[in-house]
Amino acid sequence: MAAPAYPAWVTRWVSGQWRNKKRPPALRPPRPLALADKVANRREQPTEATCSTEMSVMMACWKQNDFNDAPCAEEIRMFYDCVAKAEKERKNQNEDTLSSRGNLPSSKVNKLLRRFPQITRYV
Amino acid sequence: RIMPVRWSRYNPSYLEPEVKKDSYQKPLEELTEEEREQMELKAVRPIKAAPPTLSSSVFSDPMVSKFTNMMMKSGNKVLARSLMSQTLEAIKRKQLEKYHKAPENEKETIECNPYVIFHQALNNCQPIIGLSNITKGGKTYQVPVPLTDNRKRFLAMKWLITECRDNKHRRMMMPEKLSQELLLAFNNEGPVIKRKHVLHKMAEANRAYAHFRWW
Numbered sequence: 233m234a235a236p237a238y239p240a241w242v243t244r245w246v247s248g249q250w251r252n253k254k255r256p257p258a259l260r261p262p263r264p265l266a267l268a269d270k271v272a273n274r275r276e277q278p279t280e281a282t283c284s285t286e287m288s289v290m291m292a293c294w295k296q297n298d299f300n301d302a303p304c305a306e307e308i309r310m311f312y313d314c315v316a317k318a319e320k321e322r323k324n325q326n327e328d329t330l331s332s333r334g335n336l337p338s339s340k341v342n343k344l345l346r347r348f349p350q351i352t353r354y355v
Numbered sequence: 356r357i358m359p360v361r362w363s364r365y366n367p368s369y370l371e372p373e374v375k376k377d378s379y380q381k382p383l384e385e386l387t388e389e390e391r392e393q394m395e396l397k398a399v400r401p402i403k404a405a406p407p408t409l410s411s412s413v414f415s416d417p418m419v420s421k422f423t424n425m426m427m428k429s430g431n432k433v434l435a436r437s438l439m440s441q442t443l444e445a446i447k448r449k450q451l452e453k454y455h456k457a458p459e460n461e462k463e464t465i466e467c468n469p470y471v472i473f474h475q476a477l478n479n480c481q482p483i484i485g486l487s488n489i490t491k492g493g494k495t496y497q498v499p500v501p502l503t504d505n506r507k508r509f510l511a512m513k514w515l516i517t518e519c520r521d522n523k524h525r526r527m528m529m530p531e532k533l534s535q536e537l538l539l540a541f542n543n544e545g546p547v548i549k550r551k552h553v554l555h556k557m558a559e560a561n562r563a564y565a566h567f568r569w570w
Contacts, residue, residue, distance in 0.1 A: 281566050287484065287565060291558075301479075
């Protein structure tokens with residue numbers, strides 16, 4: 233008889249839970265137990281800086297060649313290509329689809345929820 | 356009577372005017388599908404009025420016009436345009452002088468076309484990355500940031516003009532000083548190129564803050 237297994241109500245009763253020490257919560261005017269039509273405002277995490285590798289490569293090249301542009305033409309061209317690509321990507325990305333992190337921004341979610349509100353009463 | 360209008364906007368259906376003559380001289384068969392559709396659209400839609408700075412002549416150059424506009428003060432386009440033409444003439448004179456004094460083997464290397472010199476000098480003056488102020492945690496940092504083409508051209512032209520207006524002898528005329536600066540920039544020397552290198556050095560020194568950028 234190391235650990236006598238009593239049913240749960242016995243342990244609760246013995247602990248004096250129901251003698252004014254702890255009552256089950258009585259819900260006084262409850263808010264409607266339904267989902268609200270909006271989500272909390274969440275701060276969007278900033279995206280990372282684009283083209284940082286190309287920039288660092290170009291700067292290393294500059295450091296070696298005393299900031300002349302002629303010897304670094306290849307690196308500069310790669311940097312420009314990366315920047316153009318990132319710019320096109322930014323223009324083409326549609327914010328209505330999922331962003332890179334898989335979550336819509338809270339403003340868009342609120343707009344969608346407002347279009348399809350929760351039905352609180354039946355007529 | 357002409358009523359001065361502060362700001363006006365065309366209906367979005369108006370299209371831009373096409374000024375270059377050679378686009379109208381192509382025979383019908385040579386056009387691609389998109390160009391044919393574009394022509395059909397132009398037959399139906401109204402077209403905006405061409406601005407007075409847009410010209411169809413072979414001698415007009417959009418970069419030169421933009422530079423003249425930036426040099427213009429209080430709307431005096433006549434003066435700005437005359438200064439620009441005097442600058443180009445001065446460049447041509449200096450280069451011709453060098454050309455005739457140079458020995459035979461070096462004569463091909465000397466560039467005499469002032470437009471080519473102007474474009475090359477502007478290209479050499481354009482910075483590659485710029486710095487922008489980004490506030491994080493209460494402190495403003497100078498973050499290296501890639502620049503758009505328009506911004507690079509604007510900065511190059513602005514630096515040239517401010518350099519010519521500030522650091523010259525009291526009696527030196529603007530075309531003379533500008534031609535001097537353009538020739539120096541063409542050879543990658545001179546104070547404007549130095550200013551560009553200073554900007555690049557500052558960007559390089561601040562490269563640790565590059566991650567503060569969010570675009």
